Amino acid sequence: MDSETLQTVDRDISLFVAIVRELLSQGIVEEVCSEQITLGQVRCLCFILAHERVTIGDISRGMGISYPAATKAISRLVEKGLAARKHDPSDRRNIFVSITPAGKEMTDRIKPEKLKRLGALLDKLDPEELNFLRRGIESFLAVAVTDGELFNQVCLHCGKEHVENCILSSLRCRRPKRCSV
Helix, strand or coil: CCHHHHHHHHHHHHHHHHHHHHHHHCCHHHHHCCCCCCHHHHHHHHHHHCCCCEEHHHHHHHHCCCHHHHHHHHHHHHHCCCEEEEEECCEEEEEEEEECHHHHHHHHHHHHHHHHHHHHHHCCCCHHHHHHHHHHHHHHHHHHCCCHHHHHHHCCCCHHHCCCCCHHHHHHHHCCCCCCC
16 A cells, blocks of 8 residues: 555544544533543443453553553542442452442433434435445454454453444454354
């Protein structure tokens, strides 16, 4: 691939990611929640919700943030009564983090708004454009996620709420002898 095309695709991907992130998160916390909470803390709550047993290290790795940033986010969530820490009885060095009922209620309020915004954005595409977008994303993921390590790094870690139509899982299962997710 020539340098100009590579630079253009790099820029376009960066813009795509930034626009989607902003459109799906801008102001959503303020609109839906009366609590003083940051978008990063909400993302942290959603990650915790998706996992039955999660440590601060798991949160750090799964969200792609530093361990100190994860620790700070968890401390704030615990202070607000949205998350709880619990020592592992078999090894007190391990501290598991869980979502409280108040934290779950907050995430339950945010998700419908996020889906509403995504739907409004996708409704602006005609069906053929939407199909091209979906196929393009699937094709990109198919060539990008080539090994188990990368799979684990980019996986959204849907945990106990794993969905059957997860594109990453279906890509992994298409490869011989690699269908264990």
